[in-house]
Amino acid sequence: MxxxxxxxxxxxxxxxxxEQVKMRKKDGLVNIDTTVKTKSILEIMANNxxxxxxxxxxxxxxxxxLVGSYKNLIFxxxxxxxxxxxxxxxxxxxxIIDKLSIISATKVKVIRNGLEQMIKIDEIVLDxxxxxSSGEQVVTDAIIVDGSCEVNEALITGESNPIxxxxxxxxxxxxxxxxxxxxxxxxxxxxxxxxxxxxxxxKYIKRLNSELMKSLKKVxxxxxxxxxxxxxxxxxxxxxxxYNNLENAVVxxxxxxxxxxPEGLILLTSTVLAVSIxxxxxxxxxxxxxxxxxxxxxxxxxxxxxxxxxxxxxxxVVDVIPIDKNVDIKAILSNFAHFSEDNNATIQAIRKNYxxxxxxxxxxxxxxxxxxxxxxxTFEKKGSYIxxxxxxxxxxxxxxxxxxxxxxxxxxxxxxxxxxxxxxKKEIPSKLKPLFLILLRDKIRKEAIDTLExxxxxxxxxxxxxxxxxxxxxxxxxxxxxxxxDNCIDATTLKDYKSLKEAVLKYxxxxxxxxxxxxxxxxxxxxxxxxxxxxxxxxxxxxxxKEADCGIAIATGSEASRNVSELVLLDSNFDAMPKIVAExxxxxxxxxxxxxxxxxxxxxxTILAILFLFINMPYPxxxxxxxxxxxxxxxxxxxxxxxxxxxxxxxxxxxTNVISKVLPTAFTIVINIIxxxxxxxxxxxxxxxxxTLAVILTGYTGFLLLYNLCQPFNHIRRILLIxxxxxxxxxxxxxxxxxSLSVVTLYMAIVITSLxxxxxxNYQLLTKLYYKIRKKYRQIFN
Numbered sequence: 001m002x003x004x005x006x007x008x009x010x011x012x013x014x015x016x017x018x019e020q021v022k023m024r025k026k027d028g029l030v031n032i033d034t035t036v037k038t039k040s041i042l043e044i045m046a047n048n049x050x051x052x053x054x055x056x057x058x059x060x061x062x063x064x065x066l067v068g069s070y071k072n073l074i075f076x077x078x079x080x081x082x083x084x085x086x087x088x089x090x091x092x093x094x095x096i097i098d099k100l101s102i103i104s105a106t107k108v109k110v111i112r113n114g115l116e117q118m119i120k121i122d123e124i125v126l127d128x129x130x131x132x133s134s135g136e137q138v139v140t141d142a143i144i145v146d147g148s149c150e151v152n153e154a155l156i157t158g159e160s161n162p163i164x165x166x167x168x169x170x171x172x173x174x175x176x177x178x179x180x181x182x183x184x185x186x187x188x189x190x191x192x193x194x195x196x197x198x199x200x201x202x203k204y205i206k207r208l209n210s211e212l213m214k215s216l217k218k219v220x221x222x223x224x225x226x227x228x229x230x231x232x233x234x235x236x237x238x239x240x241x242x243y244n245n246l247e248n249a250v251v252x253x254x255x256x257x258x259x260x261x262p263e264g265l266i267l268l269t270s271t272v273l274a275v276s277i278x279x280x281x282x283x284x285x286x287x288x289x290x291x292x293x294x295x296x297x298x299x300x301x302x303x304x305x306x307x308x309x310x311x312x313x314x315x316x317v318v319d320v321i322p323i324d325k326n327v328d329i330k331a332i333l334s335n336f337a338h339f340s341e342d343n344n345a346t347i348q349a350i351r352k353n354y355x356x357x358x359x360x361x362x363x364x365x366x367x368x369x370x371x372x373x374x375x376x377x378t379f380e381k382k383g384s385y386i387x388x389x390x391x392x393x394x395x396x397x398x399x400x401x402x403x404x405x406x407x408x409x410x411x412x413x414x415x416x417x418x419x420x421x422x423x424x425k426k427e428i429p430s431k432l433k434p435l436f437l438i439l440l441r442d443k444i445r446k447e448a449i450d451t452l453e454x455x456x457x458x459x460x461x462x463x464x465x466x467x468x469x470x471x472x473x474x475x476x477x478x479x480x481x482x483x484x485x486d487n488c489i490d491a492t493t494l495k496d497y498k499s500l501k502e503a504v505l506k507y508x509x510x511x512x513x514x515x516x517x518x519x520x521x522x523x524x525x526x527x528x529x530x531x532x533x534x535x536x537x538x539x540x541x542x543x544x545x546k547e548a549d550c551g552i553a554i555a556t557g558s559e560a561s562r563n564v565s566e567l568v569l570l571d572s573n574f575d576a577m578p579k580i581v582a583e584x585x586x587x588x589x590x591x592x593x594x595x596x597x598x599x600x601x602x603x604x605x606t607i608l609a610i611l612f613l614f615i616n617m618p619y620p621x622x623x624x625x626x627x628x629x630x631x632x633x634x635x636x637x638x639x640x641x642x643x644x645x646x647x648x649x650x651x652x653x654x655x656t657n658v659i660s661k662v663l664p665t666a667f668t669i670v671i672n673i674i675x676x677x678x679x680x681x682x683x684x685x686x687x688x689x690x691x692t693l694a695v696i697l698t699g700y701t702g703f704l705l706l707y708n709l710c711q712p713f714n715h716i717r718r719i720l721l722i723x724x725x726x727x728x729x730x731x732x733x734x735x736x737x738x739x740s741l742s743v744v745t746l747y748m749a750i751v752i753t754s755l756x757x758x759x760x761x762n763y764q765l766l767t768k769l770y771y772k773i774r775k776k777y778r779q780i781f782n
Contacts, residue, residue, distance in 0.1 A: 008020055016129070030122065030124070063253075064250065067246060082270050110124065121140075124140055125189065137175070140186055141170065142171050146182060148166040149178075151176060153175045156539050170187065174194075178345075211653060234256055255619055259621070261602070292566030299532060299533040300531055301530045303532060303548070304465070306468055309554060310476055315442060318412060320438055321436055331357075331358065335359065385418070387438075397432070413441060465518050466512075472511070489511075504525060522548050535552045553567070587642075589650060590642040592654060594639070594642045596658050596705065608620075608670060611674075621695070629702060633705075665704070669697070676690065679693075691740065691741065703728075
């Protein structure tokens with residue numbers, strides 16, 4: 001049974017006693033850190049080391065090691081490199097993201113035993129009395145017991161306007177005090193805080209919807225199912241071949257099996273994605289998940305929060321509309337803003353627009369509050385100036401200028417500045433002279449309009465989902481070029497999941513959206529076949545960021561939002577978004593092209609492994625020979641092709657696109673091997689001659705595919721093809737002993753020439769046959 005918590009009611013001026021604090025700590029009622037965390041270094045290492053891919057390769061490596069054929073262990077270098085790249089990248093991301101924190105304050109002022117003390121956040125206990133003032137962040141949920149203040153809850157609820165809080169009101173952890181001063185009693189600590197309750201729902205393991213990753217996993221999974229039984233049977237078959245010993249049987253079997261595993265493709269993918277991450281780091285973009293670049297490049301819907309994402313959280317003065325044209329607007333506003341005790345967004349915007357030049361002498365100041373809705377300053381020999389909401393300052397007198405105010409209310413926040421010769425009192429003076437209107441609005445990030453226009457041109461649908469009121473959200477949408485007519489809805493009118501689903505498919509601008517609704521909007525879009533990216537910065541965005549195919553956080557936002565996102569814009573620069581998309585397109589399109597080279601080997605190796613279960617002959621390759629063909633026809637070319645510029649839109653499915661070139665090439669190589677086996681059995685070729693023919697023909701067919709992939713030729717691709725052919729010739733002729741190849745005699749040269757002509761013709765015929773079949777059975781390939 002859960003122990004009942006006894007609440008204290010400390011005096012606001014005395015706070016808790018040492019004994020009460022001791023009891024709270026004993027009961028565990030301390031504000032321990034419970035925010036969503038990044039993985040530990042051990043978790044990162046374990047996740048990348050203990051993979052099916054690594055186990056398969058290590059098992060094959062162990063078999064080679066035990067029979068002493070050490071030179072055939074070279075393939076393990078690829079496995080080690082791939083694992084290191086993944087580990088290093090994840091640890092790097094963890095180190096950067098751990099430096100950022102949702103609760104930016106390090107210490108807070110509490111009252112204990114009647115004395116003020118500065119303590120760490122994780123030393124706060126339930127019922128502590130905390131003193132907070134303008135500019136400070138609320139570090140734990142608390143109730144005001146004295147004073148009042150205005151708070152900015154943008155990171156928590158999405159509300160952009162300051163909210164007035166008085167005695168008895170709750171302050172939520174993660175919000176900021178923008179004006180005023182108060183004493184508050186801690187209401188929740190640790191896991192009971194609002195920020196934890198929201199963010200704990202994001203602590204599930206997210207399944208990435210990466211087409212590339214799913215395709216690679218599909219290939220690995222298929223191979224893993226067949227590789228063990230196939231390997232055992234093939235080993236047995238190789239062992240019982242006359243004159244074959246244990247070492248040859250193991251080496252031949254491993255050669256067949258490592259050819260089936262596309263370890264080079266895994267390494268290439270990791271390497272190219274790592275290169276992309278390094279490139280994006282130049283634009284201050286932190287990539288926390290390798291495959292997320294692809295997801296943003298594939299996204300057809302981009303969801304955005306408003307506050308802190310499209311806007312930068314600040315206000316700007318758009319214009320001043322004179323009512324009395326005989327006043328010095330600059331002098332009045334510069335002095336009013338300079339001497340104001342407020343530090344809210346409105347005063348900051350006025351200060352920025354009207355820097356102080358000639359100082360006036362201040363006699364009295366009334367600071368702004370949400371209760372008053374105005375602030376006022378009396379200057380010596382200048383009278384009093386009052387700034388605030390027109391309807392509050394003027395009351396019934398507003399009718400004289402109401403038509404003027406109404407002209408601007410739709411698009412701006414309208415403030416009125418009035419003058420009086422009377423002294424300031426608690427009540428607004430009765431005789432006020434309206435001087436001018438000040439038009440303010442949320443400040444759009446300077447790069448936001450161009451960035452959103454880029455996504456629209458690319459066919460990406462934009463959806464704004466905000467916790468702010470619908471009028472404010474629609475105005476922002478209008479300013480950034482998003483159609484608002486019949487396109488906006490207040491989410492408070494959507495009472496159930498069904499009505500939300502209907503709205504999601506109809507509208508693109510949502511106001512007053514709760515955190516759970518944000519998540520459900522993303523979920524509904526994904527259920528309807530969309531790839532969804534989400535940009536957010538607040539705790540209220542965490543669930544949606546986690547649900548999205550690609551979550552993008554703003555660095556100046558909450559820690560929770562950064563920790564669950566795949567991408568973090570470190571300098572909060574929206575301008576980096578098109579660069580991420582361009583990098584994703586270059587990476588995925590080029591990996592797709594390079595993957596063709598790797599999957600050719602996987603395909604022909606699998607077919608040959610099955611074929612040699614029924615052929616009583618040694619497998620035609622050794623592991624080190626496959627290294628030669630792989631390096632010159634796959635490894636080096638794939639990497640060069642993968643880092644070329646490529647900004648084409650990603651189209652189709654990964655495996656469907658790749659298979660069109662894989663199957664004709666792979667079957668050409670299989671036919672080559674069958675013909676070589678027939679020739680070898682007829683003219684009694686030696687084992688070395690047989691493998692030499694197999695290596696040369698496999699290399700040549702690989703170059704046929706590489707020639708096609710290099711089309712259209714440019715300077716780099718031409719050099720690539722010529723140099724790879726040259727390296728291959730050097731390997732076959734100059735390094736034949738290393739690769740266990742025979743001398744190419746005149747007789748063998750004639751055979752090779754004949755087989756090359758046959759292979760060329762077979763490749764052309766099989767390519768035509770594939771496209772004919774694909775056209776006839778289009779549904780299978782889509």
